[in-house]
Amino acid sequence: MPVSKVEPNDASYHAKLLERFLQYVQIETTANADNSTVPSTPGQLELGRILVSQLHSLGIENAHQDAAGVVRAYLPSNQLLESEAATVVFNSHIDTAPDASGRNVQPQVLVYQGGDIELPNGLRITDQQTPELSKLIGKTLITTNGETLLGGDDKAGIAIIMEIARHLATNPNFPRPNVLFLFTCDEEIGRGVASIDVSNLNGTVAYTFDGGGRGVVNHATFSANAAVVEFQGVNIHPAIAKDRMINAIRGAAHFLTQLPAEWSPERTDGDDGFLHPYEISGGVASVRLRLILRDFDTDKLLAQETCLRNAAVRTEQAIAGLKIRVDVQPQYRNMEDGLRREPRAMQLAIRAHELLNITPKLEKIRGGTDGSQLTAQGLPTPNLSSGQHNIHSPLEFACLEEMADAYEIGLQLVRLWSQETRQVRH
Numbered sequence: 001m002p003v004s005k006v007e008p009n010d011a012s013y014h015a016k017l018l019e020r021f022l023q024y025v026q027i028e029t030t031a032n033a034d035n036s037t038v039p040s041t042p043g044q045l046e047l048g049r050i051l052v053s054q055l056h057s058l059g060i061e062n063a064h065q066d067a068a069g070v071v072r073a074y075l076p077s078n079q080l081l082e083s084e085a086a087t088v089v090f091n092s093h094i095d096t097a098p099d100a101s102g103r104n105v106q107p108q109v110l111v112y113q114g115g116d117i118e119l120p121n122g123l124r125i126t127d128q129q130t131p132e133l134s135k136l137i138g139k140t141l142i143t144t145n146g147e148t149l150l151g152g153d154d155k156a157g158i159a160i161i162m163e164i165a166r167h168l169a170t171n172p173n174f175p176r177p178n179v180l181f182l183f184t185c186d187e188e189i190g191r192g193v194a195s196i197d198v199s200n201l202n203g204t205v206a207y208t209f210d211g212g213g214r215g216v217v218n219h220a221t222f223s224a225n226a227a228v229v230e231f232q233g234v235n236i237h238p239a240i241a242k243d244r245m246i247n248a249i250r251g252a253a254h255f256l257t258q259l260p261a262e263w264s265p266e267r268t269d270g271d272d273g274f275l276h277p278y279e280i281s282g283g284v285a286s287v288r289l290r291l292i293l294r295d296f297d298t299d300k301l302l303a304q305e306t307c308l309r310n311a312a313v314r315t316e317q318a319i320a321g322l323k324i325r326v327d328v329q330p331q332y333r334n335m336e337d338g339l340r341r342e343p344r345a346m347q348l349a350i351r352a353h354e355l356l357n358i359t360p361k362l363e364k365i366r367g368g369t370d371g372s373q374l375t376a377q378g379l380p381t382p383n384l385s386s387g388q389h390n391i392h393s394p395l396e397f398a399c400l401e402e403m404a405d406a407y408e409i410g411l412q413l414v415r416l417w418s419q420e421t422r423q424v425r426h
């Protein structure tokens with residue numbers, strides 16, 4: 001299979017990708033779950049405005065930012081009538097994770113020579129803790145100065161998609177279906193698609209560029225429910241409590257011992273799900289316990305819920321008078337279920353990798369993505385690499401060559417979906 005790079009003689013997009021990336025990471029866009037504003041922080045609006053202005057200067061006049069900070073830009077097909085062509089959505093998120101500061105990010109660009117990377121503040125990215133470094137010798141890496149996260153998650157995705165937009169806008173003969181560029185806010189605090197009416201996107205397929213190392217394709221995520229368990233006891237002065245006090249704290253403790261320890265995140269990995277109590281608050285009179293339920297097999301969430309309800313019944317039997325209420329709410333669903341309805345979403349993603357001699361690495365995410373929510377709402381959305389590493393940490397770095405590969409993969413997807421639509425329609 002020959003390597004069919006889209007721009008065989010033009011390495012200049014490496015420089016353009018890097019320039020964009022360095023510009024974007026220096027704008028503080030940390031999401032804040034404590035804010036109820038939409039988006040949660042004003043920096044996200046600022047970066048969005050820059051993206052709109054850059055898209056306008058590429059000649060994509062319909063680029064705009066809505067009141068929620070979401071940026072959209074659209075190129076109709078140059079092969080078919082708009083109504084006959086597939087619509088491919090490319091998505092990444094503007095915000096960065098609140099786990100580490102995103103203020104005054106000072107990116108450092110280096111060509112990796114092997115061994116540990118010492119950051120300017122003395123922190124070290126060790127090859128022991130970051131085994132993928134051994135495959136990145138000779139590559140251009142972008143790190144922080146050790147004081148902040150980098151924001152490669154997911155400004156690498158933004159830079160990749162903006163370069164795809166540049167290529168398509170400046171090469172009007174490059175065959176394309178309808179292409180929608182979509183930049184969302186507050187993904188890191190679970191609100192990425194909250195303000196989006198997915199059916200209005202009219203998408204056939206979407207790809208998020210929000211994954212790890214070279215060739216990674218995420219085709220499956222957990223399915224997820226959240227549970228709140230409330231224990232209602234009776235408080236009274238302990239001096240006169242005999243046969244009268246009902247201690248909700250003892251109730252919660254008894255309840256927790258009923259949950260199988262082997263279902264905990266501390267004891268599971270790979271394909272196994274878990275049932276995870278993560279927050280507890282209250283006193284003798286009442287206790288509130290929060291849990292998350294996770295499994296790749298959506299049906300197994302029901303077994304986890306049954307386990308909670310049985311534990312509640314047994315605890316009420318053990319502690320007379322204690323009342324327990326179990327409330328379980330759905331959060332997101334494994335994208336694999338939705339991707340089966342549009343097999344071309346994955347088939348063409350794999351084909352795009354093969355055309356570039358990149359071995360696709362199909363990986364499941366032990367968590368959720370915006371793609372799981374988009375897929376659940378009818379828009380099949382696998383996740384592709386954007387060259388991000390050690391995310392949500394001052395040890396974060398991004399790899400320029402992996403970003404360039406992702407850009408090439410994006411353009412191959414554009415071409416493949418353009419051909420695919422023609423084959424289907426004629």
Ligand SMILES: [Zn+2]
Pocket residue numbers: 093153154187210
């Ligand atoms: Zn991300």
